[in-house]
Amino acid sequence: MMPLDAETALADTPPGHKDELRLWLRLLTCTNLIEAEIRRRLRAEFDTTLPRFDLLAQLERHPAGLTLGEISRRMMVSNGNVTGLAARLEEEGLVERRVSTTDRRAQSLRLTPRGRREFARQSAAHEGWVAELLAGLSDSEREALHRLLGRTKASVRAGLQEGGT
Amino acid sequence: MMPLDAETALADTPPGHKDELRLWLRLLTCTNLIEAEIRRRLRAEFDTTLPRFDLLAQLERHPAGLTLGEISRRMMVSNGNVTGLAARLEEEGLVERRVSTTDRRAQSLRLTPRGRREFARQSAAHEGWVAELLAGLSDSEREALHRLLGRTKASVRAGLQEGGT
DNA sequence: GGCGAATAGTTGAAGCCTAAACTATCCCGG
DNA sequence: CCGGGATAGTTTAGGCTTCAACTATTCGCC
Numbered sequence: 001m002m003p004l005d006a007e008t009a010l011a012d013t014p015p016g017h018k019d020e021l022r023l024w025l026r027l028l029t030c031t032n033l034i035e036a037e038i039r040r041r042l043r044a045e046f047d048t049t050l051p052r053f054d055l056l057a058q059l060e061r062h063p064a065g066l067t068l069g070e071i072s073r074r075m076m077v078s079n080g081n082v083t084g085l086a087a088r089l090e091e092e093g094l095v096e097r098r099v100s101t102t103d104r105r106a107q108s109l110r111l112t113p114r115g116r117r118e119f120a121r122q123s124a125a126h127e128g129w130v131a132e133l134l135a136g137l138s139d140s141e142r143e144a145l146h147r148l149l150g151r152t153k154a155s156v157r158a159g160l161q162e163g164g165t
Numbered sequence: 166m167m168p169l170d171a172e173t174a175l176a177d178t179p180p181g182h183k184d185e186l187r188l189w190l191r192l193l194t195c196t197n198l199i200e201a202e203i204r205r206r207l208r209a210e211f212d213t214t215l216p217r218f219d220l221l222a223q224l225e226r227h228p229a230g231l232t233l234g235e236i237s238r239r240m241m242v243s244n245g246n247v248t249g250l251a252a253r254l255e256e257e258g259l260v261e262r263r264v265s266t267t268d269r270r271a272q273s274l275r276l277t278p279r280g281r282r283e284f285a286r287q288s289a290a291h292e293g294w295v296a297e298l299l300a301g302l303s304d305s306e307r308e309a310l311h312r313l314l315g316r317t318k319a320s321v322r323a324g325l326q327e328g329g330t
Numbered sequence: 331g332g333c334g335a336a337t338a339g340t341t342g343a344a345g346c347c348t349a350a351a352c353t354a355t356c357c358c359g360g
Numbered sequence: 361c362c363g364g365g366a367t368a369g370t371t372t373a374g375g376c377t378t379c380a381a382c383t384a385t386t387c388g389c390c
Contacts, residue, residue, distance in 0.1 A: 017296035023307050024199065024295045026314045031196040032241065033321045034189065043348095051376065069338060076197065081377055083340055088375085105338040105385045130189045131182040136320025141313060142188050148302075148310040149191045155301025156198045208378095216346065234368060243348055248370055250346085270355045270368040 027152075034133055041129055046122050051077075053126065055085050056111065056119040059095060065108035067100070094118055192317075199298055206294055211287050216242075218291065220250050221276065221284040224260060230273035232265070259283055 039050050058066060058074050066074070072082040086109055089095045094115035100106040111119065134142065204215050223231060223239050231239070237247040251274055254260045259280035265271040276284065299307065 017292050019304075019307055019311075020296040020299045021292055023299060023311050023314075026311060026318070027192075027196055028200070030314050030317050030321065031192055033318065033325075035193070036241075037321070037325060039348095049375070067338075076201075077376090078378055079339065080341075080379080084376080100338095103338080103386070107339080127182045127186050131185040133321045133324040134185045134188060134317070136323050137313075137316055139184075141316060142184055144309065145313040145317065146184075146188050146191060148306060148313065149188075149195050151302055151306060152195050152299070152310065153191070153198065156195065156202070156298045158301050159298040160198075160202060204378095214345075232368075242346090244369065245349085245371075246347055253345085265368095268356070268368080272369080 034130070037133065038126065038129060041125070042122070045125060046118075048122065051075075051081075051085055052089060053119075053122055055082070055089060056094065056115060057123065059109060059111045060116070060119050060123070063110070065098065065110040067106050067108050069106070071109065089115070199295070202298065203291065203294060206290070207287070210290060211283075213287065216240075216246075216250055217254060218284075218287055220247070220254060221259065221280060222288065224274060224276045225281070225284050225288070228275070230263065230275040232271045232273050234271070236274065254280070 035050070042048050042050060042053055054075055055071060058071055068082045068086060069079065071086075072079050075082070086095065086097070090097060093112060095109050096112050097107045097109055100108060137145070200215070207213050207215060207218055219240055220236060223236055233247045233251060234244065236251075237244050240247070251260065251262070255262060258277060260274050261277050262272045262274055265273060302310070
């Protein structure tokens with residue numbers, strides 16, 4: 001049974017900023033569709049989760065190690081979130097902690113050799129999945145989409161500035 | 166002892182799938198940026214959450230009521246998830262349950278008058294927020310993006326068919 | 331030196347989410 | 361009519377996530 005999605009259900013909403021809403025719902029649907037599939041496969045094939053994978057990816061890009069705070073900023077999640085994630089990954093033997101010698105509050109995380117091997121496997125598969133899911137787009141479509149999403153990101157950031165600060 | 170650096174690791178990955186990955190990451194970033202802001206505002210201005218809002222939106226579109234199962238399909242979340250969400254919304258007095266007269270397993274959910282009023286307020290604000298965040302795009306950009314995301318959705322669904330069924 | 335502000339990280343409470351096991355009910359074919 | 365398979369919903373265990381309150385440490389400054 002094919003599930004409905006938010007966008008399909010929008011068929012009959014009242015007038016207004018309708019186009020923007022429709023665009024947002026479609027954006028959300030696309031992302032959720034892909035993300036759900038990636039989570040499913042990470043779970044099925046590697047018995048892991050997207051947040052764990054993302055954390056490992058950060059460490060892979062910074063072999064010298066990252067502090068928990070740096071990780072939380074890069075992943076755009078809260079500090080407390082990283083605490084728990086790191087604890088689970090450490091218990092699995094994929095990352096190791098090291099208290100900073102110059103700042104006893106800080107500790108940096110690094111991949112263990114096993115973590116590095118494990119992430120390499122996951123990462124290769126992940127890249128293939130994404131390519132497979134986006135295979136229906138032509139090169140020029142992908143390029144155009146990439147550009148428009150860049151414009152969207154800029155628009156959103158501008159919108160955030162306005163209200164906040 | 167010399168660890169791989171990020172560049173080396175990138176160079177090792179199979180060719181051609183880089184663009185797809187980049188596109189996916191940008192799509193994810195855009196969605197997360199918007200979604201986080203909407204969650205923040207729903208919380209700050211209405212003391213509610215996105216899942217609650219989404220569930221109310223489903224009921225608003227179907228005044229005759231929806232069963233929990235229909236809601237879970239439309240929201241693309243699990244059954245158990247809706248059970249909890251519905252319980253919280255019922256406790257807040259925004260929705261009411263009614264056991265089906267023809268099928269004693271099923272119960273349908275409807276907005277209460279208060280739920281309808283409350284959702285109307287939230288919905289109007291929500292639509293404005295989305296329009297505001299996407300205001301930096303021109304009409305033609307929005308249209309092009311909408312079209313490309315439609316193509317993307319089709320590509321992803323095709324990719325899902327392949328593996329599963 | 332020492333005090334107050336800032337920073338790094340942890341913890342706890344609460345909500346969201348899933349998969350899997352479970353209960354209750356319905357439906358259908360023999 | 362009745363037994364098995366499908367369906368509606370709940371429950372449970374576990375993970376993710378945030379916010380707010382907390383501890384420990386460092387830094388700036390007098």
